[in-house]
Amino acid sequence: MIEAAMIWNEPNNKSHWDPELDPDWSRFAEMAMLAADAITRENPHLTRVLGGISPIDPGFMSRMKNFGVLDHVDAVAVHGFPLDWNLWQIHQWPQKLDEIRTVTDLPIWVSEVGISTFGAEEVQVWGLDRTAELLLGQAPRIQWYSLYDLPMAWGATTRHREAEGSSYYRHFYMGLLREDGTPKPALDAFARHAPAMGLVQWFHYEDPRLDEAVAWMKRLGVTYLRTGLSWADSFRPNALDWFDRQMAALADFDVTLTFCFTPEHRGFMPHHTSPPLVPDEFARFCAAMIRRYAPAQASTPAMEPLPAG
Template sequence: MKPVVVSLGVALGLPCMVAGQLPALRLPEGVGVNIHFVTGHERDLDLIAAAGFRWVRMDFTWEAVERLRGEYDWRGYDELTRNLRRRGLRALFILDYSHHLYEESVQTTNPITGRPETNVASPRKPESVEAFARWAAAAAARYARQGVVWEIWNEPNIFFWRPHPNVDDYIRLARATCRAIRAAEPQAAIIAPGISGFDPPFMERFLASGILEYLDGVSVHPYRFRRPPESAAAEYRQLRQQVDAHTPAGRAEPIPIVSSEWGWSTDGKDVSPDTQAAFLVRQQLFNLSMGVPLSIWYDWKNDGRDPHEREHNFGVVDADLNPKPAYRAVQTLVRELAGYAVAGRFPLERGSDWVLVLTNDAGMTRLAAWSVEPPSTVTLQVEGKPPPEGWRVVAGDGQENRLPATSRGLTLELRALPQYVDLGKGRLLR
């Protein structure tokens, strides 16, 4: 038998290097989480850092900064940026939403209740587009060289663009904002459009506009009710083709895809807390295997206390900061695979069984293994002598075990929650 060489990056034409200030394809550099606060909440930030997250995504709201025309109050975001940097966390700030000083009120429909309501129209007049871009450029200049990634808007293909989605209006805003940011801070990292799902028609029109001349990444929110993260593979491949087809000829490397928001609710209708934990770490691992360098989990904390309300139950901790199983799962992932990058997926008989091979700069190998479907057993042959006490295996909840190597090989029981196997200098054999 020969050691298996697996390389998803070569096979799928995925980027080996990442543009701009986006992280490398290595754990835990691109592990992030979404929050809903600006000032205070230092206990939250302590727990976020202790879990192993490296990024925090948060709305950078226009109306919260520009209180009067042309006057910016940065104090809240100055505090948040300081608090993040103090804990070694990087910011992904979303440049959103509209402003009553520049746009008129419009009638919209609440997407949850179905009731009519009044909101401010998204920037569509020349004056409001110019003002939004001017404010965004000032923000990029103020937080230059602080590792911030700027995302232009949140889900403009659904109700967050008012009064209704309009891809051409969004493109005008995105282009003006990119140009203004590049003029103010040429090294700024910019991603867009942060759309809900993959929405190929919206994305195609957006990419065909020439916007990739300005972007460091293309961001999507691959939500899928109840379905596992691995079910997004075909959509990622289609998006990869779309991005590559519209990438300017002068770009040396493929433009990365960013998963800037993605999660599952434990409301009793979507997933259980244990399944949420499994999906969180599998999302991170699967995204890396697809060449996605930055993955933001939605959400950090339950937004309310109703156990049956979908929007209240996306957190990895509850409303009182008590850890859910997902907290321990991401903590274990980061601890066990820090410094490791996905070398590829080991081929198995069942397509629903996953064994990812990860390596670090020291030439060490670890495995992340799980099953999408009901549990199964796989036996792997390893080149290399195991430690006398057997191979070290850590379950996704942090429990450690030792498995002996027999003549049949290393036998693993694959379950929904990944487990991690330390092969040291060993290598899998096909």
């Protein structure tokens, strides 16, 4: 079921990692290598992917290479949103992949690519088809973000929220389905490119959309999916019950499981973007999740508690 473990999400984006607390990313590098090695000890056959970078920056990738991080992973990943946030045009996708290829020979996954319907729903249709034309066959995984629009009441995972103007509000219009679950025009376009193109769908803690999302993905012909398990959520009441339910619901898909989000009480600052006080605690969380949901030998996962932190 789980084909890959992704270590963090957008580590070079200050909405996901605080550069003021880790200006040279040395703390991130240490944490990532500890996590990668912990994952390997639990299941050496699982693909380890460095969290997708956004923006696509060969300089950041070179930094990770110099720290030795790329020696501990099997693939790297990039995220691109040229019609919404990036300062480059959609037809530059091949060039962006080539920029990362100058740094590493590792496979490059496009673990998030998407286009919002903030301006017009028709733009998403054109952009999805053009993205497929440019990227399918050029990377081992192309994962479209996302299935659902983000509910406005939930808020987006970003640093400056409404102060970002339209950039913030675009976060809420990235889905193929509207917040109420009704299809947008691009849903049919996506179906034409599945299963070659996969999906990204983040599920919030006890997300009520889980079962409906599974039904939609099967209807669309999706075979591979990227989602996440939050280290921060692991400290919520009944966290393992929710994690178990989520992973059981996704059992029919090849899942890339992203591990990220620092618990407030375990960071240098009380924020999910903070480096952890003890980086090995994140590694132990990753190991526990692999042991539970992707053990090296097929067996019934042991119902063990989460590691203390």
